[in-house]
Amino acid sequence: MYQYSDAERQQLTVRAEQFDQQIKRFQQGQIHPDIFSQLRLRNGLYEQRHAPMLRVAIPYGELGSNQLRALADVADQFDQGYGHFTTRQNIQFNWPKMVNVPAMLKVLAAEDMHAIQTSGSCIRNISTDHLAGVAVDEVEDPRPWCEMLRQWSTLHPEFNWLPRKFKFALSGSLEDRALIRLHDIGIQLILDQQGKTCFKVFVGGGMGRTPVIGKEIASQLTEEELLPYLQSILRVYNLHGRRDHKYKSRIKILVNDLGIEAFREKVEEEFESIDKRNLNESLAYLDQFKLAFKRHNRAHASSPIKQISVDQPQFTAWVKRNVVAHKNPSLRNVMISLKNASEAPGDITSHQMRAIADIADSYNNGEIRVHHEQNLLLPSVPADRLFDLWSALQKFELARANIGEITDMICCPGMDYCSLANADTIPLAKELNQKFESLLTGYETGIIKLKMSGCMNACGHHHVGDIGILGVDKKGEHWYQITLGGQGGLDAQLGLRLGPAIHRNNIIDALKILVETYIDLRQSRESFAETVKRLGVGPFKEQVYDGKGIRNQAA
Amino acid sequence: MTMKEDTDDALAELKLLKVPLYEWLERREELISEAVVRKLKLALVVSSDDELRFSPDDLNEIEMVIIEFTSLIDGRGFSLAVMLREKFHFRGGIRAVNVLEDNVAYLEECGFDSFELDSGKVFSSCVQDIAVPNHSPIGFAQRLNRLKFN
Ligand code: SF4
Numbered sequence: 001m002y003q004y005s006d007a008e009r010q011q012l013t014v015r016a017e018q019f020d021q022q023i024k025r026f027q028q029g030q031i032h033p034d035i036f037s038q039l040r041l042r043n044g045l046y047e048q049r050h051a052p053m054l055r056v057a058i059p060y061g062e063l064g065s066n067q068l069r070a071l072a073d074v075a076d077q078f079d080q081g082y083g084h085f086t087t088r089q090n091i092q093f094n095w096p097k098m099v100n101v102p103a104m105l106k107v108l109a110a111e112d113m114h115a116i117q118t119s120g121s122c123i124r125n126i127s128t129d130h131l132a133g134v135a136v137d138e139v140e141d142p143r144p145w146c147e148m149l150r151q152w153s154t155l156h157p158e159f160n161w162l163p164r165k166f167k168f169a170l171s172g173s174l175e176d177r178a179l180i181r182l183h184d185i186g187i188q189l190i191l192d193q194q195g196k197t198c199f200k201v202f203v204g205g206g207m208g209r210t211p212v213i214g215k216e217i218a219s220q221l222t223e224e225e226l227l228p229y230l231q232s233i234l235r236v237y238n239l240h241g242r243r244d245h246k247y248k249s250r251i252k253i254l255v256n257d258l259g260i261e262a263f264r265e266k267v268e269e270e271f272e273s274i275d276k277r278n279l280n281e282s283l284a285y286l287d288q289f290k291l292a293f294k295r296h297n298r299a300h301a302s303s304p305i306k307q308i309s310v311d312q313p314q315f316t317a318w319v320k321r322n323v324v325a326h327k328n329p330s331l332r333n334v335m336i337s338l339k340n341a342s343e344a345p346g347d348i349t350s351h352q353m354r355a356i357a358d359i360a361d362s363y364n365n366g367e368i369r370v371h372h373e374q375n376l377l378l379p380s381v382p383a384d385r386l387f388d389l390w391s392a393l394q395k396f397e398l399a400r401a402n403i404g405e406i407t408d409m410i411c412c413p414g415m416d417y418c419s420l421a422n423a424d425t426i427p428l429a430k431e432l433n434q435k436f437e438s439l440l441t442g443y444e445t446g447i448i449k450l451k452m453s454g455c456m457n458a459c460g461h462h463h464v465g466d467i468g469i470l471g472v473d474k475k476g477e478h479w480y481q482i483t484l485g486g487q488g489g490l491d492a493q494l495g496l497r498l499g500p501a502i503h504r505n506n507i508i509d510a511l512k513i514l515v516e517t518y519i520d521l522r523q524s525r526e527s528f529a530e531t532v533k534r535l536g537v538g539p540f541k542e543q544v545y546d547g548k549g550i551r552n553q554a555a
Numbered sequence: 556m557t558m559k560e561d562t563d564d565a566l567a568e569l570k571l572l573k574v575p576l577y578e579w580l581e582r583r584e585e586l587i588s589e590a591v592v593r594k595l596k597l598a599l600v601v602s603s604d605d606e607l608r609f610s611p612d613d614l615n616e617i618e619m620v621i622i623e624f625t626s627l628i629d630g631r632g633f634s635l636a637v638m639l640r641e642k643f644h645f646r647g648g649i650r651a652v653n654v655l656e657d658n659v660a661y662l663e664e665c666g667f668d669s670f671e672l673d674s675g676k677v678f679s680s681c682v683q684d685i686a687v688p689n690h691s692p693i694g695f696a697q698r699l700n701r702l703k704f705n
Contacts, residue, residue: 022657038628039657121628157664158637161630238634239606273642 001064001367002147002292004112011155012109015116019043020102042122042160044115045101049419054093054101055118056108058370060128060146060170061089065357065366070111072353078104083353085338085346087410087461088167089127089370090118094417116154121162123153123234128170129178130371133293134333134379136325140189140197142172144289145226148282152227159234163241163249166234167206179372179488181205181214182464184251185233188490192220199226203233203263204255205492207458212252213492215260217267223286225271227279232270236263315390318401323386324377332383336376336393337400337408341433344426345411346374355396363389373410373449375403404447406515407433407440410461414454414471415478421454423471423478428452428507435508436515443519448528450511451486464488466529467514468495469507478504484514484540485532496537499545510544517543571598571619576605579613587616603632611643619648627655627673633665640666 019039026036037047046053056071063071071091075083078100079093086092096104108114117124126146133141149168153159159166169178172189180186186202199221205214221229237251240258255263324333336356339345348356360366360378363385369377381389393399402408409432412418414425429452439445451465455472462468468483480502483495502510515528517540522531532540572595574586579599590597596618601607603624614620620639622632632651639645650669651662659670659678669679 018657035627035655121630155661157661158633159630160658160661161628161633163630235634235637238630243629273638275641 001062002143002289009109009112012112012114012116013106015043015114016102016105016109019105023098023102038120041120042117043101043105044118045098046119047419048094048413048417049415049421050417051095052098052101053417054096054104054115055086056091056093056113056115057118057125058089058091058113059150060126060132060143061130061370061372062143063368063370064111065360065368067111067113068353068357068360068368070107070113072350072357074104074107075350075353077107081351082347082349084344084413085348085370085374085376087372087374087412087459088125089130089372090125091370092413094413119165121164121166122160123156123162123166123168126150126153126168126170127178127183127372129173129176130369130377131177131324131333131379132172134326134328134331135173135177136327137174138172138327139174139191140172141290141293142170142187142189143293144286145187145189146170147289147292148227148286149230151285152230152279152282158231159238162234162238163243164246164251166237166251176488176490176492179461179464179492181490181492182207182211182461182488183214185230186214187226190220197223201229201233204252204260206250206252207461207463208250209247209456209458210250210252211458211463211494212256213494214252215255217260217264223283224276224280227282228274228276229267229271231274231279232267235270236266240266312387314401315387318390318399319386321401321405322399322403326380328380330383331380332386334378334381334386334389335371335403336378336398337402338375339402339408339429340397340400341407342430344413344416345409345429348376352396352398355392356398359389359392363392373408375408404449405440406445406448406450406467406511407436409450409452410465411452412454412460414452414460418454418459420457421471422456422473423454423480424504425452425454425460425469425471428469428480431508432511435512439512439515445515445519446527448515448518461488462486463494464492465495466532467511469511472501474501480504480507482510482514482544484537485529487529498537499541502544513544514540570594571596573598573600573621575600576602580609583613590616601635603629603635605635607635607638607643611645614639614643614645614647617645617647619650620645621650621652622667624651624653627653633661636662636666 022039025031044055071083075081079095084092126149128142128146132143167183168185169180169183170187171178171180180188181202182205184206186205188200190198190200192198201218202214203217204212206212237254241251241254242248322335326333338348360368364378364380367379369379371377390399409429411425411429415421415423416426449466451461452469453460453462462470464486468486470481472479472481482498484498486495487493518528518531521539572590574597576599597616598619598621599617600621603622622635624632636649639649648669649667651667652671653673654662654670656672663680671677
């Protein structure tokens with residue numbers, strides 16, 4: 001893992017002190033509430049339905065065991081003993097008191113963590129593939145570049161007051177697992193003919209109320225061109241992005257309004273005049289960043305390969321669902337599902353955090369990753385220790401074998417916490433778990449990516465779910481719009497609408513019909529997504545609205 | 556602390572002839588002679604929503620560019636200053652008007668060297684080399700103490 005320098009540590013303390021001062025000035029009436037809200041957002045502090053919420057950054061989803069323990073301490077001391085992992089690899093605390101936030105930030109700073117730029121109209125946490133550095137299909141580890149972008153974008157003097165929030169995602173593998181085409185800027189690491197690292201850049205992707213798939217703006221930038229090019233994109237956006245309308249101010253709207261060619265022209269004009277030498281001084285640090293990530297992987301390289309042969313159906317099921325191949329054949333990557341039947345998706349107790357920290361210390365050098373699908377990953381576990389690891393996880397209800405299945409749904413906080421929500425999401429997730437039990441034990445349904453958002457802002461990524469669910473409000477009642485066939489990846493696609501919105505009372509039945517229809521129609525080993533691709537939305541629509549016929553109305 | 560309060564600023568202001576950008580582009584020669592006659596230095600007043608559609612030579616006679624932020628959360632002025640330094644190689648003063656004290660450290664790094672806060676307070680920068688905006692990751696560490704401005 002990358003270790004902070006003393007200067008970076010000092011900066012976190014200074015920033016926490018500064019925020020403390022800002023809170024005091026606000027309380028003394030010296031800062032206008034509108035301005036204070038901008039300052040507090042840039043320190044990760046939101047106002048929610050019942051209480052403030054603090055979002056803590058987890059740069060590119062990488063956590064050390066010591067950091068996870070600090071998060072557990074924060075949850076116990078300042079919150080209600082749990083935290084919630086988000087779809088951008090961060091963690092949120094839902095019940096802090098504003099006066100305690102500077103103290104929380106100090107606890108976090110002691111373990112090199114912070115909440116800087118986790119909200120507000122600025123460059124947000126850099127996200128990446130949860131399998132970065134350990135994926136079988138990796139071309140190049142994106143983390144050194146993530147770290148460079150993290151340093152470049154943190155407290156960037158020019159881009160702290162953008163028209164709207166701005167999100168980056170990087171991927172260094174053949175398959176994109178970081179949704180790079182659904183970010184404001186997505187970067188794919190590739191190799192040129194000489195084997196040198198290059199970058200393909202997508203711009204203007206995003207979900208929200210106007211979902212757009214990112215367009216390619218540069219096909220092959222060199223290492224020296226990358227930062228100046230990104231700086232140019234941000235500058236064009238900062239100068240020309242709309243500031244008059246909240247819903248039209250993301251870069252995707254600017255790119256669509258100008259057209260990708262005209263947008264590229266503006267970017268390249270800026271690129272010409274940018275002081276590249278100044279920016280590229282940071283390339284001198286690249287080797288240091290690379291070393292920080294490599295050294296860690298090497299520690300396992302000599303583990304012996306042993307066959308796993310344990311006659312335990314539950315363990316076998318867990319290996320099949322939750323264990324992912326590693327680029328080193330003697331190692332495995334282990335997903336920890338945070339989708340238990342009784343908890344909100346992505347929630348984790350402080351007790352579980354400490355357990356995972358201890359387990360990580362004894363199985364994989366204390367390294368933990370956050371997956372954007374709101375689960376955790378233990379990378380680089382020796383293959384011959386899987387059974388012990390599984391037994392250890394089981395003790396803490398952390399061994400549910402459901403990764404990628406319908407019960408592993410992504411779910412935004414919805415009506416339970418978020419003041420923008422139109423409808424429930426978490427209660428839906430819990431009900432689905434109860435009502436699907438018999439269906440799921442009777443059939444092998446495989447991967448079905450279910451993604452739920454409580455409103456158009458799409459924090460639950462519903463546009464790219466095999467099944468997407470969007471909460472809508474009709475006269476104070478909760479209704480849900482279903483979409484099918486969405487996907488992330490380099491060939492990203494937005495889901496297609498199934499039909500009219502469905503009432504809260506019927507939505508679980510509708511989901512059941514979708515899964516049953518798939519079971520009826522699938523050919524041999526076809527996945528849900530493949531069946532939808534082959535047959536289109538039609539047969540599913542028919543079954544939901546006519547065939548098996550739900551009574552689609554309020555009871 | 557890298558800022559000092561500009562106590563004689565009121566005086567300094569008197570020696571400036573402030574010219575809005577559109578006027579400068581329309582009747583530059585006239586304004587230059589006017590400044591000479593009145594023994595004033597020219598200050599170009601740019602709004603943060605203006606575009607810098609002129610050439611570096613147009614700034615030859617300009618002593619100071621004053622960038623007026625349309626609001627406290629308008630980030631455009633930051634880019635304008637960087638562009639004045641990097642693209643137009645402007646070495647005169649750049650003043651930020653209507654900005655938050657919390658942003659002074661950032662503004663300074665973008666190339667501003669004097670500030671008129673929303674509270675009305677006026678400051679000038681004591682940083683020696685303001686000509687090159689510094690926003691490489693290396694600057695990240697050097698920025699620390701400036702954030703102590705509050
Ligand atoms: S999608 Fe809507 S309801 Fe859900 S977290 Fe985002 S803003 Fe809130």
